[in-house]
Amino acid sequence: MPDLKSVNHEAADRLKRAKDKDKLAHAYLLVTGDEAQALNTVYWLICYANCQGENKPDGTCVSCQRILSGNYPDVFLVKPEAGRQTTSIDQIRPLKEELAKSPAEGDFRYFIIDQAQSLTLSASNALLNLLEEPVAPVVTFLIANNAGQVLPTIRSRTQIIAFEQKAASGRDGFLLENGFSQEELAQLGKTDQFDQQVKYFYQELKDQDALAIISAHRLGDQVKKGGKPMEKYLWLLLKKWAERDLENGELTLAAAILSDLLTVDQMRQSNVSVLNCLDFLALKWQK
Ligand SMILES: [Zn+2]
Structure with missing residues (x-):
């Protein structure tokens, strides 16, 4: 009642x-x-x-x-x-x-x-x-x-x-704070699986793992399906991981990844495709 x-x-x-x-x-x-x-x-x-x-x-x-x-x-x-x-x-x-x-x-x-x-x-x-x-x-x-x-x-x-x-909590709260609209949240839908894939990709970058290029393509496909909000979400997540590492004291590594992510921001402004941006990261961080 x-x-x-x-x-x-x-x-x-x-x-x-x-x-x-x-x-x-x-x-x-x-x-x-x-x-x-x-x-x-x-x-x-x-x-x-x-x-x-x-x-x-x-x-x-x-x-x-x-x-x-x-x-x-x-x-x-x-x-x-x-x-x-x-x-x-x-x-x-x-x-x-x-x-x-x-x-x-x-x-x-x-x-x-x-x-x-x-x-x-x-x-x-x-x-x-x-x-x-x-x-x-x-x-x-x-x-x-x-x-x-x-x-x-x-x-x-x-x-x-x-x-x-x-204060909206969890993922949605985080995204609202970072400029997502309710509309974009709705378009994004559930992202559990995607979150995992982004996490793997980020870890592969850190490990300078050659497999990152494969993950890059997998992510590129996902983003293609998910559209603009998904792409925005991808870059935000990667930055979040890097910033967290920075806070945890992994200064050199995290700062270098963050700097590359800023380069990616510039590439995106020049309309470089998401897949090319992901490739750029994967190749840059290959041993
Ligand atoms: Zn009454």
């Missing part, structure tokens, strides 16, 4: 102000790494709008209780079914019918699409159709941990509320 005490206060305030002025948008996209908190925030607003108590939302009146327990006719929550990674079009379709109905209790009906990044393409398109419908008294909330994975046409029809990021 949603916890009204664990909300994002900034977002809740913003929604409350809009509600007070009767200016809630047609659709919101809440972007956050903490989807549970975002869901709480959405429920907080809906309770606020329908609460019968004095201190809205009290969470205890009949309306709040019905909303929070999922027994309120004006609130629809859609999320991936248990054990599934995606939200299917069959889950979005019923909303179309609901869109035509009038609110049963309050002024508005509320559609909540939790984990919006999990919408399949057909589900996204169905949702897009809903959002394109002219003004029904419906407010749609999409919650996503990654705006880049929400269809741009959907994004453009929503007001985006990006939660203050609790």
Whole structure:
């Protein structure tokens, strides 16, 4: 059950102000790494709008209780079914019918699409159709941990509320700090295997291993498939390894590799292909 005490206060305030002025948008996209908190925030607003108590939302009146327990006719929550990674079009379709109905209790009906990044393409398109419908008294909330994975046409029809990021952690945090956009993160996808390959390549450079040239070609192929974000990621990773070695006191070696990586940056600016850049490194570091 949603916890009204664990909300994002900034977002809740913003929604409350809009509600007070009767200016809630047609659709919101809440972007956050903490989807549970975002869901709480959405429920907080809906309770606020329908609460019968004095201190809205009290969470205890009949309306709040019905909303929070999922027994309120004006609130629809859609999320991936248990054990599934995606939200299917069959889950979005019923909303179309609901869109035509009038609110049963309050002024508005509320559609909540939790984990919006999990919408399949057909589900996204169905949702897009809903959002394109002219003004029904419906407010749609999409919650996503990654705006880049929400269809741009959907994004453009929503007001985006990006939660203050609790410093994104791990790889994504590192990449965001280093100039990657959410869009690029989304394009990058999972990189576990690629990470390994880059690590091997880097180690081969350090070992002046002749096999580096083979790894170079393997990486070149991967980058070709992954496109620009993958290439950006490759050079960033190599620099990260070299910088880490530098910090660990491998001064001469790491500094030399870093210097070559800066040369690669210049080569890239002159449109030298990624494969040629990788070859350059592999050959330079051959015994
Ligand atoms: Zn209440």
